[in-house]
Amino acid sequence: MSSIPLxxxxxxSAAIFAxxxxxxxxxxxxxxxxMSIELMLNAVNLAFIALAHRxxxxxxxxxxxxxxxxxxxxxxxxxxxIISIFRNRETVQADDLTLLRW
Amino acid sequence: MLQQIIFxxxxxxTVGSAAFTAxxxxxxxxxxxxxxxxxxVVGIYVLLAADFVAMVQLxxxxxGILVVTIFAVMLTQGIADVTxxxxxxxxxxxxxxxxxxxxxxxxxxxxxxxxQTPVPAAAPTTYAxxxxxxxxxxxxxxxxxxxxxxALIGAxxxxxHEAKE
Numbered sequence: 222m223s224s225i226p227l228x229x230x231x232x233x234s235a236a237i238f239a240x241x242x243x244x245x246x247x248x249x250x251x252x253x254x255x256m257s258i259e260l261m262l263n264a265v266n267l268a269f270i271a272l273a274h275r276x277x278x279x280x281x282x283x284x285x286x287x288x289x290x291x292x293x294x295x296x297x298x299x300x301x302x303i304i305s306i307f308r309n310r311e312t313v314q315a316d317d318l319t320l321l322r323w
Numbered sequence: 324m325l326q327q328i329i330f331x332x333x334x335x336x337t338v339g340s341a342a343f344t345a346x347x348x349x350x351x352x353x354x355x356x357x358x359x360x361x362x363x364v365v366g367i368y369v370l371l372a373a374d375f376v377a378m379v380q381l382x383x384x385x386x387g388i389l390v391v392t393i394f395a396v397m398l399t400q401g402i403a404d405v406t407x408x409x410x411x412x413x414x415x416x417x418x419x420x421x422x423x424x425x426x427x428x429x430x431x432x433x434x435x436x437x438x439q440t441p442v443p444a445a446a447p448t449t450y451a452x453x454x455x456x457x458x459x460x461x462x463x464x465x466x467x468x469x470x471x472x473x474a475l476i477g478a479x480x481x482x483x484h485e486a487k488e
Binding site: 225227228229230231232233235236237238239240241242243244245246247248249250252253255256257259260263266267270271273274275276277279280282283285286287289290291292293294295296297298300301302303304305307313316 | 326327330334337338341342344345346350353354357360361364367368370371372373375376379380383384387388391392394395396398399412413414416417418420421422424425428429432433437438439441448451452455456460463467470471473474475477478481482
């Protein structure tokens, strides 16, 4: 039935996760860092679904919903914070937000 | 065979869009490339017989998170200076981290003796997911609803204008 090797699925997940990590480290715009976090969450979800499919178990699919819940909460609060920062500091560059730096 | 071709196409779409999101100089292009990454993942979910998860991914990520992200980008950037708003630093550490990370993960994936069960035929998953949510996972389910409520209130508190005096 399914002829996609599990290694390929998990490799795809690892690749997306690594792109997210690289974007997170490389970019200095909080919004792009936020998008990179979303990419990483998606990669983890993909690994969960692949293993749930391959092991014939429903638990992986259920966990994905909890990850999505956290991602949605993160999007709501995180973007609220970003908008709030922009309103107060007129910037969304992480390098410019040095209020806590000595 | 057809399944494999579709998988490779979707994988290319996903990885390409993800790379564009992370590495594009233009933040608006980044945001819209995120759509491709999410849609590719939706396609792979469908390919893996996770129909309900695919639809929820479409609703939550594309319909919710992506739209809110676009709002945030449009509200904060000032479209005029968009080309200089997204500089990049630390390319070497970023590449090193991700290459080492991928190497470790792939090594673990390849070396693990995966327990291979015959894949069951694709069937609707909503029944089993509903049973899991109201059975084994009822406590995490309720906690998740609390998390969403807290996020809702938190987002309102953070982003509203303070009405002082």
